[in-house]
Amino acid sequence: MNRQTPILAVSAIDKTFxxxxxxxxxxxxxxxxxxxxxxxxxxxxxxxxxxxxxxILKLVYGNYAADxxxxxxxxxxxxxxxxxxxxxxxxxxxxxxMGYVSQFLRxxxxxxxxxxxxxxxxxxxxxxxxxxxxxxxxxTRLSIPPRLWSLPPATFSGGEQQRVNIARGFLPELPLLxxxxxxxxxxxxxxxAVIELIREKRSRGVGMLGIFHDVQVRTAVADRVLDVEALAxxxxxxx
Amino acid sequence: MTDERPxxxxxxxxxxxxxxxxxxxxxxxxxxxxxxxxxxxxxSGKSTLLGTLSQRLELTEGNIRYxxxxxxxxxxxxxxESSVRRLWRSxxxxxxxxPADGLRMHVSAGGNVGEPLMANGWRHYGxxxxxxxxxxxxxxxxxxxxxxxPSTFSGGMRQRLQIARNLVVSPRLVFMDEPTSGLDxxxxxxxxxxxxxxxxxxxxxxxxxxxxxxxxxxISHRTLVMKDGRVIESGLTDRVLDDPHAAYTQLLVSSVxxx
Amino acid sequence: xxxxLIGYNVGYLDEQxxxxxxxxxxxxxxxxxxxVPFASREVPMPRGWGTGGVQVTAAIIGEQDVLKVIDxxxxxxxxxxxxxxxxxxxxxxxxxxxTDEATIIQTRxxxxxxxxxxxxxxxxQVPMPEPLRFLEPRxxxxxxxxxxxxxxxxxxxxxxxxxxxxxxxxxxxxxxxxGGRYLMAPSPIPSFDNPKMHMNPALQLFGxxxxxxxxxxxxxTSVESLGFEDFPFEPQRFDDPCAICxxxxxxxxxxxxxxxxxxxxxxxxxxxxxxxxxAPNDTTSTATTSTTTRPNPATPxxxxxx
Numbered sequence: 001m002n003r004q005t006p007i008l009a010v011s012a013i014d015k016t017f018x019x020x021x022x023x024x025x026x027x028x029x030x031x032x033x034x035x036x037x038x039x040x041x042x043x044x045x046x047x048x049x050x051x052x053x054x055x056i057l058k059l060v061y062g063n064y065a066a067d068x069x070x071x072x073x074x075x076x077x078x079x080x081x082x083x084x085x086x087x088x089x090x091x092x093x094x095x096x097x098m099g100y101v102s103q104f105l106r107x108x109x110x111x112x113x114x115x116x117x118x119x120x121x122x123x124x125x126x127x128x129x130x131x132x133x134x135x136x137x138x139x140t141r142l143s144i145p146p147r148l149w150s151l152p153p154a155t156f157s158g159g160e161q162q163r164v165n166i167a168r169g170f171l172p173e174l175p176l177l178x179x180x181x182x183x184x185x186x187x188x189x190x191x192x193a194v195i196e197l198i199r200e201k202r203s204r205g206v207g208m209l210g211i212f213h214d215v216q217v218r219t220a221v222a223d224r225v226l227d228v229e230a231l232a233x234x235x236x237x238x239x
Numbered sequence: 240m241t242d243e244r245p246x247x248x249x250x251x252x253x254x255x256x257x258x259x260x261x262x263x264x265x266x267x268x269x270x271x272x273x274x275x276x277x278x279x280x281x282x283s284g285k286s287t288l289l290g291t292l293s294q295r296l297e298l299t300e301g302n303i304r305y306x307x308x309x310x311x312x313x314x315x316x317x318x319x320e321s322s323v324r325r326l327w328r329s330x331x332x333x334x335x336x337x338p339a340d341g342l343r344m345h346v347s348a349g350g351n352v353g354e355p356l357m358a359n360g361w362r363h364y365g366x367x368x369x370x371x372x373x374x375x376x377x378x379x380x381x382x383x384x385x386x387x388x389p390s391t392f393s394g395g396m397r398q399r400l401q402i403a404r405n406l407v408v409s410p411r412l413v414f415m416d417e418p419t420s421g422l423d424x425x426x427x428x429x430x431x432x433x434x435x436x437x438x439x440x441x442x443x444x445x446x447x448x449x450x451x452x453x454x455x456x457x458i459s460h461r462t463l464v465m466k467d468g469r470v471i472e473s474g475l476t477d478r479v480l481d482d483p484h485a486a487y488t489q490l491l492v493s494s495v496x497x498x
Numbered sequence: 499x500x501x502x503l504i505g506y507n508v509g510y511l512d513e514q515x516x517x518x519x520x521x522x523x524x525x526x527x528x529x530x531x532x533x534v535p536f537a538s539r540e541v542p543m544p545r546g547w548g549t550g551g552v553q554v555t556a557a558i559i560g561e562q563d564v565l566k567v568i569d570x571x572x573x574x575x576x577x578x579x580x581x582x583x584x585x586x587x588x589x590x591x592x593x594x595x596x597t598d599e600a601t602i603i604q605t606r607x608x609x610x611x612x613x614x615x616x617x618x619x620x621x622x623q624v625p626m627p628e629p630l631r632f633l634e635p636r637x638x639x640x641x642x643x644x645x646x647x648x649x650x651x652x653x654x655x656x657x658x659x660x661x662x663x664x665x666x667x668x669x670x671x672x673x674x675x676x677g678g679r680y681l682m683a684p685s686p687i688p689s690f691d692n693p694k695m696h697m698n699p700a701l702q703l704f705g706x707x708x709x710x711x712x713x714x715x716x717x718x719t720s721v722e723s724l725g726f727e728d729f730p731f732e733p734q735r736f737d738d739p740c741a742i743c744x745x746x747x748x749x750x751x752x753x754x755x756x757x758x759x760x761x762x763x764x765x766x767x768x769x770x771x772x773x774x775x776x777a778p779n780d781t782t783s784t785a786t787t788s789t790t791t792r793p794n795p796a797t798p799x800x801x802x803x804x
Contacts, residue, residue: 020486021493062475064482087461087475088270110432321646343654347661350654357657358650364660364726386661
């Protein structure tokens with residue numbers, strides 16, 4: 001394993017949800033969470049549903065705010081603590097450092113699939129022609145037929161939308177990828193294609209943190225499995 | 240991150256109606272290229288805040304500093320009326336909820352888009368018309384409607400025309416007051432998508448007031464939640480909507496119809 | 499014989515009113531093209547028949563003045579004749595139909611063809627002084643637009659014309675920029691006359707009675723008719739000569755001559771036409787057509803008694 005500086009270092013993270021609509025009930029989900037992800041490894045979050053796996057991904061991506069602790073992304077002068085960063089720094093980190101691939105595509109109405117996929121590259125300064133070319137390659141690998149490329153994904157089947165989303169998430173070259181069950185409900189062939197994509201990313205030094213319920217995929221891609229349940233406070237414990 | 244200074248720095252801003260505050264203690268920075276959503280229910284003070292920021296209402300307390308195109312920061316409250324109007328002509332835009340408030344309903348679409356250019360000293364008919372035509376195309380209004388009055392347009396078209404009229408002079412800061420709330424849902428989606436792409440293409444800074452969290456989610460980077468004239472929660476839009484902390488924000492988020 | 503029982507102040511208006519109007523006029527001259535509000539009075543004619551022009555004339559006229567009044571270029575139309583008679587009786591002035599003999603020319607809708615000279619005053623009757631009115635109905639807002647010199651709106655009107663008709667269709671009351679600063683309505687004169695306002699040696703005064711506004715263009719002031727670079731202002735042109743006097747280069751009216759729809763084009767400026775017709779080749783003899791009329795001392799104020 002690559003023992004250089006981690007691309008992601010999570011330390012002493014607590015996360016509690018306070019449900020004001022349920023009489024201020026507090027739900028402690030994570031306590032003293034610690035882990036690191038290094039470049040070129042794929043860390044899989046394990047544990048049953050409700051253990052807080054998704055919460056961890058959302059904390060790292062900045063969708064959830066941690067109660068305390070540090071979530072340091074990158075290293076050296078470019079390092080940013082997502083738990084403490086202002087919104088602009090989080091947005092900058094999403095642009096330059098981390099990507100998020102979920103199984104759900106937030107449909108942008110009326111934009112053709114090819115453009116949906118190419119957009120993240122164009123936003124990061126790649127020439128539109130080149131971005132479209134690379135998007136087309138990836139869509140081909142994920143068996144989206146060219147006749148669909150010019151259509152908005154809103155009209156696609158669920159599986160097709162999912163694959164468009166995977167292509168969109170995998171296309172930009174970012175040092176850290178957060179994978180939220182990208183293979184759920186894919187057929188075997190496409191699942192294999194995604195496994196292949198993950199392996200390629202890994203060989204290029206990309207660090208990955210993911211949730212995979214599919215044992216087969218997990219076995220195929222995981223360098224380490226992090227048992228979230230072991231890290232979590234007692235179930236339902238009120239702080 | 241290329242531009243290291245905020246466009247707008249708001250500190251302790253408030254507006255009072257008589258003895259009652261419409262909004263109070265508002266602090267935020269707005270950066271070039273950033274879209275800030277101000278959400279809250281009616282009466283929460285979000286429209287008052289928009290009015291105060293845009294100099295339509297007096298700043299009763301606090302400071303609003305704006306960095307002009309030449310890089311110099313100015314206190315907005317200290318500007319003369321003519322300076323403020325110059326800002327409106329060349330650096331600011333305002334998209335009203337009702338397009339009739341922001342358009343001349345009895346002037347052609349081309350004239351509506353061309354007016355800001357003429358106000359900025361454009362005196363070449365051919366170039367004014369050509370630019371207006373390009374903008375109509377950009378907001379998806381058919382070229383052959385250029386000489387039609389907006390009174391003959393649908394609600395969605397009028398709103399797109401209003402946006403073109405605001406953006407034609409390449410403003411740096413655009414205020415939007417519930418820009419989609421008067422429209423059918425399908426028309427809303429189209430308009431939001433258009434706003435989203437124009438904002439990112441042009442690198443605009445936008446303050447958009449909306450009661451619709453879906454609008455905030457789709458087009459804004461950051462969100463302020465207002466209640467009773469104060470900002471009760473703010474942050475990255477994803478964060479505010481996915482992990483709301485304040486009781487009121489949780490209520491707002493839980494009241495959204497899932498679609 | 500009852501003339502002495504009812505007397506009017508010279509010039510009909512009382513001295514205080516005249517002073518008030520003169521103050522407005524001074525301010526108007528000081529700020530060329532700027533509309534100065536004034537307390538418009540009742541005069542013995544309906545609003546819209548030139549009450550603004552009459553009040554301005556009344557405020558500046560003295561007994562040594564020679565007055566010419568034209569309506570659409572003609573000295574002999576009802577309105578022109580009435581106003582001329584009015585001042586002959588209330589101000590005891592000489593009147594004339596000759597442009598070059600007049601010291602004050604009150605006009606509705608024309609500027610005489612004979613070039614005005616230094617020392618002359620031309621008083622325009624103005625129905626609608628605000629050129630932005632039909633574009634921006636709020637008076638508070640139009641005032642602000644003038645104050646801040648925001649005239650984009652006026653160009654919107656010209657833009658709309660070109661978009662609809664292929665050219666600027668406005669042929670009268672064509673907007674002008676005075677002294678490079680104030681947008682001004684020249685009153686409903688034909689755009690043919692607009693160039694005459696530019697650097698005119700005469701003092702040009704404008705009175706709008708119903709709208710209670712006075713404005714002015716001092717002698718030798720630039721008056722620029724608005725236009726686009728690619729659609730510049732173009733005054734109307736008449737290619738044919740006048741059917742009566744044969745003059746070319748003047749503004750022509752179409753006169754219907756029979757029930758069959760026959761018509762001819764004749765000079766709108768009757769003074770100019772008569773003199774050209776009388777002396778087609780001899781400019782020295784034009785003086786013979788002078789129709790200067792001395793006020794009749796025997797019948798002062800007769801109009802007011804009736």
